[in-house]
Each structure stands twice: as structure tokens, then as C-alpha cells.
Amino acid sequence: METQPYQPGPNRVTFPSEGETLVGTLFLPASYQPGDQLPVVLVSGPWTQVKEQIGHRYGQQLADLGLAALALDFRFYGESGGEPRQLESTQAKVRDLHNAVTFLQTVPAVQAEQVGILGVCAGASVVAYAAAADPRLRAVATVAAWLQHPDTTPLFYGGPEGVQQRLALAAQAQTKFEQTGDMDYVPAYDPAEGSGAAMFFPIDYYANPERGAVPTWLNRFAVVGWQEWLEMDAVAPAQNIRVPVQLVHSDGSALPQNVKRFFEALPGQKDLHWTEGEHTQFYDQEPYVQHAARVVADHFRRVFKAPAKEPRHPNAQLVYDFFQAFGTVDKAWFDRHLSPDFVWHLPGHSPISGDWHGLDGALNGIRATAMRLGNGKNGFELLDVFGHDGGAVSIHRDFYTGDDNHFDLRYVIHYRIADGRITELFEIPFNQYENDRFWNLQQQNLAATQQEPAA
Structure with a gap:
């Protein structure tokens, strides 16, 4: 999704x-x-x-x-x-x-x-x-x-003579690059005498893997760069x-x-x-x-004139994390944050309607069904969350991007939460008829594509 x-x-x-x-x-x-x-x-x-x-x-x-x-x-x-x-x-x-x-x-x-x-x-x-x-x-x-x-x-660079020496090297490197496409390089950091490095004085940063020596940083300096810098x-x-x-x-x-x-x-x-x-x-x-x-x-x-934003209520944060985990199939998160007797209620008469129990119901039930019927063309977007001490309420939209059906519908979910675990949620579509129409048509279309051709 x-x-x-x-x-x-x-x-x-x-x-x-x-x-x-x-x-x-x-x-x-x-x-x-x-x-x-x-x-x-x-x-x-x-x-x-x-x-x-x-x-x-x-x-x-x-x-x-x-x-x-x-x-x-x-x-x-x-x-x-x-x-x-x-x-x-x-x-x-x-x-x-x-x-x-x-x-x-x-x-x-x-x-x-x-x-x-x-x-x-x-x-x-x-x-x-x-x-x-x-x-x-x-x-x-x-x-x-x-x-x-x-x-x-x-x-920093040995007086006017040191500056002019580096500028001359930059000019030579520029000419070479224009003629051959090859660039002259020196180390970006090397405190050893005579290294010619851009930074040639001791710094406990660039060579320290606990600090600046990150894998994406290359210890090279294009000599042409001296001109603008100096x-x-x-x-x-x-x-x-x-x-x-x-x-x-x-x-x-x-x-x-x-x-x-x-x-x-x-x-x-x-x-x-x-x-x-x-x-x-x-x-x-x-x-x-x-x-x-x-x-x-x-x-x-x-x-x-932007005041510091108040931290999100812990139960609102839990709902945000729920959506993240649902989208990425984070089983470990669900193990930690769904109660053993968790139930997901969704009314109506569609393939995703009913009472879905526990971790298996959440991931292998309603989510797996929605993914199968959506054929990779459906998604969701969390729009708003309100958290309180006993639970939370969220509004999200589900949508479908395929050409064979149309769907863009908002849902409200009421969550019951205790001790950092979701015990129960009630998901209500803004339009129950549209919810049932879309998911039933998706099931019919999938069934039609799976039928064996007539002999």
C-alpha cells in the first residue's frame, strides 16, 4: 500500500x-x-x-x-x-x-x-x-x-606566498580538467606534514569514525576548488x-x-x-x-511567530505508529501494541466487513484481504488524530488508483487503549454503501479474472 x-x-x-x-x-x-x-x-x-x-x-x-x-x-x-x-x-x-x-x-x-x-x-x-x-x-x-x-x-595558508601557490595549483588543475577531463585531487583532511591536504591541521573529527568519518564522506578535495575558497x-x-x-x-x-x-x-x-x-x-x-x-x-x-508544538498525546502517537506498522507489516510492533484479545470491527456487507480478532486478524485477515482485492493499487492516508487518556479517534482516507473502479472514501476509527495496547477498534466508513460497493465489485472482478476459460 x-x-x-x-x-x-x-x-x-x-x-x-x-x-x-x-x-x-x-x-x-x-x-x-x-x-x-x-x-x-x-x-x-x-x-x-x-x-x-x-x-x-x-x-x-x-x-x-x-x-x-x-x-x-x-x-x-x-x-x-x-x-x-x-x-x-x-x-x-x-x-x-x-x-x-x-x-x-x-x-x-x-x-x-x-x-x-x-x-x-x-x-x-x-x-x-x-x-x-x-x-x-x-x-x-x-x-x-x-x-x-x-x-x-x-x-592559515602560509602567508600570501602559500595562497598564491595554491591558486597556481588550482589554475593548473583547471587547465588539465578542461583538456583531459581528469581532475587533480588532494586529501580533504590529512595533518601529516607535506600532505597538501585542504585541512592540514589536527582536528579530532574527520578521521574519527565515531564523529565525522562517516561512510558517505570521501576524503578528497578537488584542487580547482582552491580558487573560490581562497x-x-x-x-x-x-x-x-x-x-x-x-x-x-x-x-x-x-x-x-x-x-x-x-x-x-x-x-x-x-x-x-x-x-x-x-x-x-x-x-x-x-x-x-x-x-x-x-x-x-x-x-x-x-x-x-511559530510556538513550539505541543507533544502529541501518547495514544495519538500510538495510532500514528499503528498506521505505520499496518502499512509496512511490522509484526513485531503489533506483537507489542495489540492486546491478546484485540478485535477490529468494521460494519457492512463486504469482504472486509466483520470482526477481525488478534494479530492474525489484523495482518492476515483484513489487511491481507484488502491487499489482495486492491491488487497493489489501493492506499491510505492518515488525515487527523485526537488522543485522550482512554483511547483515540482518527480520520483517514482509503483510495484506489486503478482504471477499473473508483474509490476515495474517508473513515473514522475509535480506538480503545489500555496500558499502551490497543484492545479494540471500531472503524466506520463515512459512506457505508460506497464501502460495500467498492469491495464487493473488487471481489467480483478478481473472481472473473481467475475463472478458467471455457473448453
Whole structure:
């Protein structure tokens, strides 16, 4: 059976960006219900990263705090398309974020006019350019921002000579790529002397499998990427950002002087939250991530005037889980959450009407019958749930997409629940005649296709 496309938790999404297919994860709060429309935050992580690193960490944190959040693989990285691979291009990332906003404004779970953006580490440099260029981004936040500026870039790369050396390598690599299609690479991270890596100083993150060394991250850096990175001035866009901005930084984070310079240049509503923590502790360590996420989530909620959503009643959550388990045939869930004397009542005169008892009745009875008669063309969508201490009530729709019959009908279900187990449910169709007509006709059609041809 088909189920509602967007569900609480992580949702895999794809969308186009200048001819490439980008892959992302849209995080929705545990309290999300079909029909909800939430403010959403785009998460832009450090350079060379994939979504499973900081993007997922902050995306889940923001969802836990009641917001929707999208972490994505930019083009050239992870599951997304684009050549050459592992190319760090700020301007390409800015265009990807623009197209991500376009995509989000089509998502039913998202409020199209309430899109914000968060940049962590070097992701903040990308966010600065994106926020200055795209008026659809209504709020901005950064955490441990690495904001490139010509005054400070040489400090990290061996002075002006080191910068020029890398720019020369980038130009040579670009020429080679244009002539042969082959790209020059160096490690993205390697602190060994003479490695030539993009990150050549010790960091307890990228080589640590408990932290940043996730399977989807490739330790490679396309040498061409040096040009945009080293010539970037991420402080300059601040003067063109007109929406509210929240910065979270510390003395132990990168380039605090540039963050203060960026803050001073912002012309609109702004706040600088100075806290404690070493730079990479804001990547994935507690309490640093949780603290930063709460500060930025509060900022987005203030801008969007979106109060924190109250947690769903436990019995309402149980009903949502019931629909999930029913759609995926999660026998283990039913073993835990149906009482031994469970009964499912459905009135009428159809193949699915009657009293269905226990786990076998739920999965091998009514579900198996509906699947067999639907022939893979029927589905359901949970529309609303109300939970109370003694049970719950839900409304859902069943539908059929085949050409040989038509069906789109709502049902109300009353659940009796005790000690976290469903003891009984009463399912009532909004139109009993239509329910019986559809299922009886499906049975007749199936029987007709199974008849032996006449001799």
C-alpha cells in the first residue's frame, strides 16, 4: 500500500538544480501530522561535508525543537550529481540553496513563506552569499561561523606566498580538467606534514569514525576548488542581508574577529550570542550542539511567530505508529501494541466487513484481504488524530488508483487503549454503501479474472 509521502522523522527527497539531481533529508518533528505546515530551515554544513555529518545532526536537533529542516548533499558531493566530484564551489552551493528553496515551497509539510537558513562553520560563508541574494530566505542563523576574508585567509595558508601557490595549483588543475577531463585531487583532511591536504591541521573529527568519518564522506578535495575558497570575502555580503540574523560563536571558534566584523556590518535586526566551546565541539558534541540549536530554533520561531508544538498525546502517537506498522507489516510492533484479545470491527456487507480478532486478524485477515482485492493499487492516508487518556479517534482516507473502479472514501476509527495496547477498534466508513460497493465489485472482478476459460 502507498502511504503519506512525508512522515515524522527523516524523509529522503530529491530535486533538480541546474540539470543535476540533488539528494537531501527533510526532517519533520515527531509531532508532525499530515496537514501540518511548518517553518523550515535549510542547513548548510562545513566545506567538503555530506549531509550525514553536520547536516543530519542539526537537522534532527531542529526537528526535535518543532521545526522542519532540510540537510542536502550539494552538487559534486555524496548522493547528488555533478562533475567533477568533491569540488568545493561556493557559488554552485549558493545556486543549489536557491533551488532548494524553490523545492521546499512545493512541499505540503512546509510553510512556503517561512524558510530560514542555518550555516555551520564554512557553511556560514555560503549562507552569507545565499541570504544576500535570495529574498525568500526570511531568517538567518550561523553557528561557529568560518567567515573567509582576505585579511585573515593568508594566516592559515602560509602567508600570501602559500595562497598564491595554491591558486597556481588550482589554475593548473583547471587547465588539465578542461583538456583531459581528469581532475587533480588532494586529501580533504590529512595533518601529516607535506600532505597538501585542504585541512592540514589536527582536528579530532574527520578521521574519527565515531564523529565525522562517516561512510558517505570521501576524503578528497578537488584542487580547482582552491580558487573560490581562497578569493572569498564572506563578510562583504553582510551589508545586503535585510532579514533577522542570529549568530552563535565563541572565543574557541574560528575567526572570531570576522564574526564580529560581519555582525557590525549587518544593517537589520541581529543578535550575537557569545558562548563557550571549541570550534569542532559545535559540530557534534554535547552540550554544545544542543545549546546552539536551541538558540537558533528560538530565533527562527520568533521570526516566524511559530510556538513550539505541543507533544502529541501518547495514544495519538500510538495510532500514528499503528498506521505505520499496518502499512509496512511490522509484526513485531503489533506483537507489542495489540492486546491478546484485540478485535477490529468494521460494519457492512463486504469482504472486509466483520470482526477481525488478534494479530492474525489484523495482518492476515483484513489487511491481507484488502491487499489482495486492491491488487497493489489501493492506499491510505492518515488525515487527523485526537488522543485522550482512554483511547483515540482518527480520520483517514482509503483510495484506489486503478482504471477499473473508483474509490476515495474517508473513515473514522475509535480506538480503545489500555496500558499502551490497543484492545479494540471500531472503524466506520463515512459512506457505508460506497464501502460495500467498492469491495464487493473488487471481489467480483478478481473472481472473473481467475475463472478458467471455457473448453
